[in-house]
Amino acid sequence: MAATRPRSVITSLLGATQPQSGLRVCGWARSVRKGKGVAFVALNDGSCLAHLQIVITEDLANFAEVTRAGTGACFEVIGDLVASPAAEQQWELQAAKVTILGAADAEYPLQKKRHSFEYLxxxxxxxxxxxxxxxVFRLRSALSFAVHRFFQERGFLYVHTPIITTNDCEGAGELFRVTTLDPRHPPLVDGQVDWSQDFFGEKAGLTVSGQLQGELFATAFSDIYTFGPTFRAENSNTSRHASEFWMIEPEVAFVDLAGICQLAEDFFRYLVQYALDHCREDVRFFDERVAPGLLDRLQQLAQTPFGRMSYSDAIEHLQRSGRDFAFPVTWGSDLQTEHERYLTEEVVGGPLFVTDYPKDIKAFYMRLNDDNKTVAAMDLLVPRVGEIIGGSQREERLPLLEQRLAEYDIPVESLDWYLDIRRWGSCPHAGFGLGFERLLMYLTGMENIRDVIPFPRTPGQARF
RNA sequence: UCCCUCUUAGCUCAGUUGGCAGAGCAUCUGACUGUUAAUCAGAUUGUCGCUGGUUCGAGCCCAGCAGAGGGAGCCA
Structure with missing residues (x-):
């Protein structure tokens, strides 16, 4: 293997401006087409969607072997980049030497045809x-970088909030338990598991959100964000939920609800524009093969301002719609999926912030509005995906926060460290959480969260 | 967790009133001097999800179980 020669990446070869000789290219065969005396291998190295056509002629010593290798095999090719006489591609690689690095037989599960996402x-x-x-995964990688770029350009501090947590009451769902106790013989006190003998000296679990720790850092660095894995042990079986997913959570001091909505809107639009600018070929592929109309929708979104509507106005819209909803629309109950879809898809026809929800259906940390009935919360709803961002202005007034904890039966001692930032140097602050996979679903048109995360974890499924 | 649907060749799927297990693609063999998920000719391929029941006879009807998909709830 001529490993000393540098490897040329297919995406840069396809954009070449002139022929080049003596190149080394490696990749996996997507198809091998054999004619009399000549064969063509469509080679892909993952650097782009397009394949590089390798031309193999009969005078190669291992011509028969190579043309038998078939779909899925891994090749190293030494040859010259030449203008292709055929119409389908500008360049092709005329092979001088082909080495089969890894063969693939008929059992190879990916064939040169369309498979269902379920099978894949x-x-x-x-x-x-x-x-x-x-x-999908090129876009996921590019957008991960775009997330960091957006915040770093604006001077936000990236903070690594803990994966293991001992907070049992973050208000965002069931935690996965983290323990080193013997499940068959846990230490017991009065018939209950004695968690004080566990590894951390108390009950621990995987984080469901980095928000509370994010707030701590926002009261020191003003503008911060987190971007990391999040775990929820909910028995959710839907195309929009996973047990392990990635979340982006900015937390910003000295802004109110309107300010955090503006940040969310700027952020979302930035990410859409980034995908259009840097992943054009892949987005076009999704538009053609996965979700027709995607490209237009993204281009439009990058320009139009998002809608804004209070929860109370949303309820009025729904009540006046004349629609026969499966769930009744009454002030004080949460918006159902059917309501959210009506608002974002039919009333607004684009992304929509719904703000100022009744306090009883939202988390304890959200700031109480002056009407004493609603809190400064916001959800960003988008067509097709639904809720993609949830955020709020946080309650910075200690007595009011303590009162809210009492209403939720959360012991104050368990969150004393969280309350401390209200005790000393408290300030108005707000933040939101964006589900990274839901963003990717929106950008790709993929309809199942399991198909935008490399190795999905859902109830009953943690393979690979 | 609840409701609905599906499970047949390696993949995608058809299978009539309960009466011999099918097609396309893939694979293999052959043909073709430049193909574009090549084309053309021929060939191979089955625990009909599993367990039980009804029946002379079950892929088809019934029951249970398992897995998958869609929808709902919870949320990101």
Whole structure:
């Protein structure tokens, strides 16, 4: 293997401006077409959606072997980049030497045809080699970088909030338990598990949100964000929920609800524009093969301002709609999926902030409004995906926060450290959480969260 | 967790009133001097999800179980 020669990346070869000789290219065969005396291999190295056509002629010593290698095999090719005489591609690689690095036989699960996403999920260890998943994971990588770029350009501090937490009451769902106790013989006190003998000396679990720790850092660095994995042990079986997912949570001091909505809108639009600017080929692929109309929708979104509507106005809209909803619309109950879809898809026809929800259906840390009935909360709803961002202005007034904790039966001692930032140097602050996978669903048009995360974890499923 | 649907060849799927298990693609063999998920000709491929029941006879009807998908709730 001529490893000393540098490897040329296919995406840069396809954009070449002139022929080049003596190149070394490596990749996986997507198809091998054999004619008399000549064969063509469509080679992909993951650097882009497009394949590089390798031209192999009969005079190569291992011509028969190479043309038998078939779909899925891994090749190293030494050859010259030349203008292609055929119409389908500008450049092709005329092979001088082909080495089969790894053969693939007929059992190879990915064939040169379209597979269902359900089937590809069952071979999630190989699906990155499929066109759609190549596009998904290139976009995922690019957008991860875009998230950091957006915040770093604005001087936000990136903070690594803990994965293991001992907060049992973050108000965001069930935690996965983290323990080193012997499940067959846990230490007992009065018939109950004695968590004080566990590894951390108390009950611990995986984080459901970095928000509370994010707030601590916001009261020191003013503008911060987190971007990391989040875990929820909810028995949710839907196309929009996963047990392990990635969340982006900015927390900003000295802004109110309107300010945090503006940040969320700028952020979301930035990410859409980034995908259009940097992942054009992949987005176009999704538009053609996965979700027709996607490109227009994204281009439009990058320009139009988002709608804003208070919860109370939303209720009025729904009540006046004349629609026969499965769930009744009354002030004080939460908006159902059907209501959210009506508002974002039919009333506004684009992303919509719904703000100022009744306090009883929202978390304890959200700031009480002057009407004493609502809190300074916001959800960003988008067509097709639904709720993509949830955020709020946080309650910075200690007595009011303590009162809210009491209403939720949360012992004050368990969150004394959280209350401390209200005791000393408290300030108005606000933040939100964006589900990274839901963002990717919106950007790709993929309809199942399991298909935008490399190895999905859902109830009953943690394979690979 | 609840409701609905699905499970047949490696993949995608058809299978009539309960009466011999099918097609396309893939694979294999052959043909073709440049193909574009090549094309053309031929060939191979089955625990009909599992367990039980009804019946002379079950892929088809019934029951249970398992897995998957869609919807709902919870949320990001």
């Amino acid at each position: 999920r069952s071979v999630a260890h190989l699906r990155p080699r499929a066109n759609t998943f190549g596009a």
